[in-house]
Amino acid sequence: MSTKSKPVIAIDVDDVLADSAQGFVEFSNQRWGTHLTVEDYDERWSKMWGVDIEEERRRAHVIYNAKVVKGFKHFEEAIPVLTRLKSHYKLVITTSRSKFVEKETLEWLNTHYAGIFEAIYLSGFYDELKEHSHKQTKAELCQKIGANYLIDDHPKHCFAASEVGVKCLLFGDYSWNRNTSIANNMKKVLNWKEVEKFFDEERKKLQKQGK
Known part of the structure; x- marks a missing residue:
């Protein structure tokens, strides 16, 4: 399968790849x-x-x-899962991190997840810290880059992206997402093992549909 035809998975950094x-x-x-x-x-x-x-x-x-x-420590269990997913999907980073830590973020990803991601996008929500900065979401960014899936720990990003047709995995067991009601186009996953299980099932569905 060529990279061009692979579905795109957008993946958050903080508390998904990093123990932030x-x-x-x-x-x-x-x-x-x-x-x-x-x-x-x-x-x-x-x-x-x-x-x-x-x-x-x-x-x-x-x-x-x-x-x-x-x-920040990385989640070791993510590496083999991402490596396998890379064979079937285009993996990209979508993070809310500020441009002030762009260099450190790129270095950190290259150290812990080298060769896995094909693109890295910083949203810039916090480049200028304002009262409403935390209200912005990744929905528009996901649309812009053509993401088919989003893996993120924050409900607001998953809710917003799901509303524009992106399938979302709400990741982890955190105080800020533990009691979240799941909307259409969303699934709760506790860890990377559950992420892999979800995409295994997704591929089986697509194979049955002849896609």
């Missing part, structure tokens, strides 16, 4: 004396910390300058 929330709260606890756990993590950092937007911006720059993302 864990790395984030560990840094926060050490740097600012917070007592956060992964269960406390919220992408609305000002709410999580109980600070105003200006303090959130200040802390965000500390995090960017400290290159915290470079130290």
